[in-house]
Each structure stands twice: as C-alpha cells, then as structure tokens.
Amino acid sequence: MSGARLSLASLAHVPAPVRRPGYDVAAAQVGVVHLGVGAFHRAHQAVYLDDILGRGHAGWAVAGASLRSPNTSDALDPQDGLYALVTRSGEGDRLRVIGSLRRLLVAPREPQALLAAMTDPAVRIVTLTVTEKGYCHDPAAGTLDEGHPDIRADLADPERPVSAPGFLVEALRRRRAAGIAPFTVLCCDNLPANGRTVARVVARLAALREADLGRFVEGEVAFPSTMVDRIVPATTDTVRALVADGLGMEDAWPVSAEPFSQWVVEDHFPLGRPPLEEVGVELVPDVAPYEHMKLRLLNGAHSTMAYLGALAGYAHIADVMAAPAFARLVERLQDEEITPTLHLPAGVDVGAYKRALRERFRNPALKHRTWQIAMDGSQKLPQRLVAPARDRLAAGAPIPLLAFAIAGWMRYVTGRDEHGTPIEVRDPLAGRLRALADAAGPDADRLTPALLSVREVFGDDLPADPRFAGPVRAALGRILAGGVAASVAETVAG
Structure with a gap:
C-alpha cells in the first residue's frame, strides 16, 4: 500500500x-x-x-x-x-x-x-x-x-x-x-x-x-x-x-x-x-530490592557512561562500552561500590544480572544516545549515584569510583566539552548549575563546593562530609587537568 x-x-x-x-x-x-x-x-x-x-x-x-x-x-x-x-x-x-x-x-x-x-x-x-x-x-x-x-x-x-x-x-x-x-x-x-x-x-x-x-x-x-x-x-x-x-x-x-x-x-x-x-x-510484596538493584546497577552505570562518555566524544552507550577503559570502569563501579549496597531479592543471581546488563549496554543496534541519558541529571543523581555513595559512607567504605562518576556530572554541567564546544544541558536546574559553574571557573577547589551546594542533589549532609567532598574534588581535579579519557584510564588502573 x-x-x-x-x-x-x-x-x-x-x-x-x-x-x-x-x-x-x-x-x-x-x-x-x-x-x-x-x-x-x-x-x-x-x-x-x-x-x-x-x-x-x-x-x-x-x-x-x-x-x-x-x-x-x-x-x-x-x-x-x-x-x-x-x-x-x-x-x-x-x-x-x-x-x-x-x-x-x-x-x-x-x-x-x-x-x-x-x-x-x-x-x-x-x-x-x-x-x-x-x-x-x-x-x-x-x-x-x-x-x-x-x-x-x-x-x-x-x-x-x-x-x-x-x-x-x-x-x-x-x-x-x-x-x-x-x-x-x-x-x-x-x-x-x-x-x-x-x-x-x-x-x-x-x-x-x-x-x-x-x-x-x-x-x-x-x-x-x-x-x-x-x-x-x-x-x-x-x-x-x-x-x-x-x-x-x-x-x-x-x-x-x-x-x-x-x-x-x-x-x-x-x-x-x-x-x-x-x-x-x-x-x-516488596519492590524495593528490585528497585535498588536496577536504579543503581543499570541507571547508575548509564548516568556514569552518559556524562563521561559524552565528554569524551562518544555519542552512544554501545560506543562507550566498546572503549576498554570505560567498560572496565562500569564493571568495577558495579562490582566494588554498588553491589555491596544492595539487599538482593531472593533467588537473584546478581553476577548474571550484571553480565546481562553489560551485554545490553553493548547492543550495537540500539543507538541509545549519551546525551539523551544525560538529561535531567539533577533529578536522577540522588537515587542513582548519591544514594549508594551515602550508603557506602554509612558502612565506613570508600567511594573513589562513585565520586569519579559524580565528578563527571559536575564537569558535564559546566556546559562545555573538552574542546570548548557548548553542551546543551537539559535539566530543570540548568541555569542555576551553569551560573554556579561560571562563577567558580574550571578549578576543582572552587567548582566542587559550588555544585555540592545544590541541596536538591546532595542534601545537607554530604557537602559537609570530607569523606564525600574530598574524593569528588580529587576526581574532578583529575578530569579538569588531564581530560576524561586519560582520567578514566588512570582511575581503572588504580
């Protein structure tokens, strides 16, 4: 017809x-x-x-x-x-x-x-x-x-x-x-x-x-x-x-x-x-274990790849996963810092779940854009990355990889990529985030506390906690000084 x-x-x-x-x-x-x-x-x-x-x-x-x-x-x-x-x-x-x-x-x-x-x-x-x-x-x-x-x-x-x-x-x-x-x-x-x-x-x-x-x-x-x-x-x-x-x-x-x-x-x-x-x-009877597993392992990894991948020039999630250092970052983030925060549903094989996720991320036909996932980050980060970081700190555990992912978001919302090209940051708080970033400039010691002041994302507790603010500031400093790709490689090699 x-x-x-x-x-x-x-x-x-x-x-x-x-x-x-x-x-x-x-x-x-x-x-x-x-x-x-x-x-x-x-x-x-x-x-x-x-x-x-x-x-x-x-x-x-x-x-x-x-x-x-x-x-x-x-x-x-x-x-x-x-x-x-x-x-x-x-x-x-x-x-x-x-x-x-x-x-x-x-x-x-x-x-x-x-x-x-x-x-x-x-x-x-x-x-x-x-x-x-x-x-x-x-x-x-x-x-x-x-x-x-x-x-x-x-x-x-x-x-x-x-x-x-x-x-x-x-x-x-x-x-x-x-x-x-x-x-x-x-x-x-x-x-x-x-x-x-x-x-x-x-x-x-x-x-x-x-x-x-x-x-x-x-x-x-x-x-x-x-x-x-x-x-x-x-x-x-x-x-x-x-x-x-x-x-x-x-x-x-x-x-x-x-x-x-x-x-x-x-x-x-x-x-x-x-x-x-x-x-x-x-x-x-209780969705919470499934919700935490998905929000943190899938969505948390997605956001990490979206901000760091977009800054590194990758248009799609499958492209990010094809880069060995980025794929290793996702694996280590999931295994070392997110999985320990989960209360797993009965009978769930979390290892198989993570392996399946990574294969889904690699789907070459899907063309899932990093820019699309990066939208509305101020609304997504609290449950995807900040919540597991808070749980890790409550358990006395370190957060170098979660801090690195959050630093990637901070670098992204400055509104320019590593070549100085403008990024269209779609976020309800985009204007406020850009104003804070512009006032602080590309200096981790100034930019980190400026963006940590956004209490809708970080609450009142984390900005004052050196166990959180310190690793985020250090990670953002590495990204600003050496670029995303080199910082990812350095982070996963550590």
Missing part, C-alpha cells in the same frame, strides 16, 4: 511477518489512564496491556495523556492510536503493531477532558511516566516542592491543573465528590520507593488544598511501588524509515527498544487490576 498510513483501516494490510493485535482493537475499552504518553510508556506498559487485551481481557485499554507537548497526539490520532514497536538487537529487528492506546489527550489543550477520563468509573488505574522532574518534588528529600511554579499554579486554580500531582488530586477529589472509589496510582518512573514518594507528594498537595482531602488521599488511595526496565532510545528518522519499509506504510511515530523488558509491581490494587501475571509481570 504505497503512500498509505498505519490505521485501523489499513491494519489488515500490514505484512504477515509483522505481529498485529490479536483482538478487536476498536472494541477495547479504556480501564487505564496514563499520564506522560512518551516513548517509554509505548514501548513498555502499553505493550504489556496489548498482550493482556490479546488474551481476551477487553477492559484494559489505555487513554494516554501528554502533559506538555501535543506531538504524540498529533502523530497518532490520524493512526487511530496505532503505532509500531521495533525491537532491535545484533540478531536483527522485529516489528509489532501495538493497539492498546485507544485515546489520546493533550492536557494543556483539554484539561477537562482528561479529568473526565480520570473520573470515569471504568478507569481503575492511573499510571505515570512523567520523568523524575514531573512530580514537582525535591529529589533529595522526596517531598513536594511547594514553591514549584506548577504547584503554585495548581493551588491558585485547582480545577485547571497543569502538573501530574495536580491532575491526580483534582481527579481524586471529583471521584470522591461523585461517590466513585479512588483509582490506584501506579508510578512507573525511576523514583526511590516510587509508590511511597508519589503518595507523599500527592497527599501533601491535597492537604494544601483541603485538610480533609489530604487525609482522604493518605488513607484511601493506593500507591503501589513498581520497577520498570527497558532501554528505549529516542525515535530517529532511521527508525521511521525501517518501520515504513517493514510495514509497507507510514508510521509517524514508531518506537524502538531492546528485546529485554521487565516490570515488577507491588500487588496492591483495591479496585482490581488486569491479570498482569499472565504476561510476565512480577507481582511481589
């Missing part, structure tokens, strides 16, 4: 090797609202729900909402919400059409429609992937940032919210007023103890609106914790062309991902849930 576009009308013409939804897509009923309908959701939770719909459970389709950009809605509305997922590995590419996304909403354009969807009694779960910064919280403390501009806006005009917590609170208020039981809030972002963190943030915002509403959220709304894992690079024109060739028709916004996918969920859903266990989701 040359010139055709993926849609319900053209679905029957998708070539047979491509997996298509095994159910009546048009008849699927929305039971989940998802906030933050970006690439990760479409390559992860939406795929599991597509599998569930394919097993005959028709009431678990998704209404997805973008809280900022209309791009996803504009791309997928003409496609009836359909899109292709391509799983990429060294063994080749596999295509699949996903049909679970049955409605697309753009919050700034239609906030009342989104609130109505969240208030629908058929909706029993609201899931979120709004990134760490989307919760308007203090990452170091895990509490609501009451001075955040979006939170101030939501308190000033609560019936027209702009933030994810604002939408949750207003929708829960409306359900309560209408006598509809509250939905379960399922955070799928990389926050520490994400269910409890989001519960704390949402309950506080509710209490700021009305004390009784705050008590209701705290006492009656379920916030199970989760751990999600799949590497999902940003969609490129190369992926679009590959998908168009495989489908024989255009898909305006496909997604690509690695073959690996994992979802671990605390099993607490008062209004019921889809049969997640039927599609490989791990339902457990």
